[in-house]
Amino acid sequence: xxxxxxxxxxxxxxxxxxxxxxxxxxxxxxxxxxxxxxxxxxxxxxxxxxxxxxxxxxxxxxxxxxxxxxxxxxxxxxxxxxxxxxxxxxxxxxxxxxxxxxxxxxxxxxxxxxxxxxxxxxxxxxxxxxxxxxxxxxxxxxxxxxxxxxxxxxxxxxxxxxxxxxxxxxxxxxxxxxxxxxxxxxxxxxxxxxxxxxxxxxxxxxxxxxx
Numbered sequence: 124x125x126x127x128x129x130x131x132x133x134x135x136x137x138x139x140x141x142x143x144x145x146x147x148x149x150x151x152x153x154x155x156x157x158x159x160x161x162x163x164x165x166x167x168x169x170x171x172x173x174x175x176x177x178x179x180x181x182x183x184x185x186x187x188x189x190x191x192x193x194x195x196x197x198x199x200x201x202x203x204x205x206x207x208x209x210x211x212x213x214x215x216x217x218x219x220x221x222x223x224x225x226x227x228x229x230x231x232x233x234x235x236x237x238x239x240x241x242x243x244x245x246x247x248x249x250x251x252x253x254x255x256x257x258x259x260x261x262x263x264x265x266x267x268x269x270x271x272x273x274x275x276x277x278x279x280x281x282x283x284x285x286x287x288x289x290x291x292x293x294x295x296x297x298x299x300x301x302x303x304x305x306x307x308x309x310x311x312x313x314x315x316x317x318x319x320x321x322x323x324x325x326x327x328x329x330x331x332x333x334x
Contacts, residue, residue, distance in 0.1 A: 130241045137234030140227045142167040142203040147224040150213035167200050169264030178246045233316040235261040236288040240295035250296050257292025282323040291316045
């Protein structure tokens with residue numbers, strides 16, 4: 124049985140990071156306040172909704188996405204947006220060169236890859252199912268946001284974006300197979316995944332293209 128604390132920590136970090144990532148994307152595109160909230164909510168919660176629908180995650184008494192029965196995901200997004208607006212992060216020069224955006228998006232990617240994989244193994248999925256659920260959880264919200272903003276989803280163009288989520292899902296599956304899922308091992312996977320993602324971005328690593 125997967126430790127619920129580890130799953131919750133991964134979800135907390137992912138939601139907060141992706142909420143801030145959505146905020147940065149929305150402010151770069153000069154959306155109004157409603158647009159900022161929609162972009163942030165989609166980015167932070169969209170992947171988790173799709174994940175929970177796929178696994179019919181049992182929350183309390185009804186099998187529905189957890190954001191519809193638990194207030195903490197929405198509260199996290201609202202708190203993050205409140206502080207982002209209060210601190211006027213949209214006026215920071217660093218938004219223009221996307222460093223904060225890349226960091227927040229990378230943290231969210233890794234955290235949600237882990238949480239999606241953990242839900243997958245706790246649901247008894249095989250290697251393919253766990254890896255695929257990691258990807259869906261990690262990129263689902265961003266894909267929804269980018270489609271809404273008429274952008275090509277980062278999944279299709281960014282440096283090893285979906286590949287890293289697949290890789291992390293596979294690692295979590297192997298750790299579970301050897302009954303080695305604990306806070307230390309998952310934290311190690313998080314650090315490794317984050318470093319890998321930032322290196323891929325800075326070094327412009329890509330999968331081969333067809334000529």
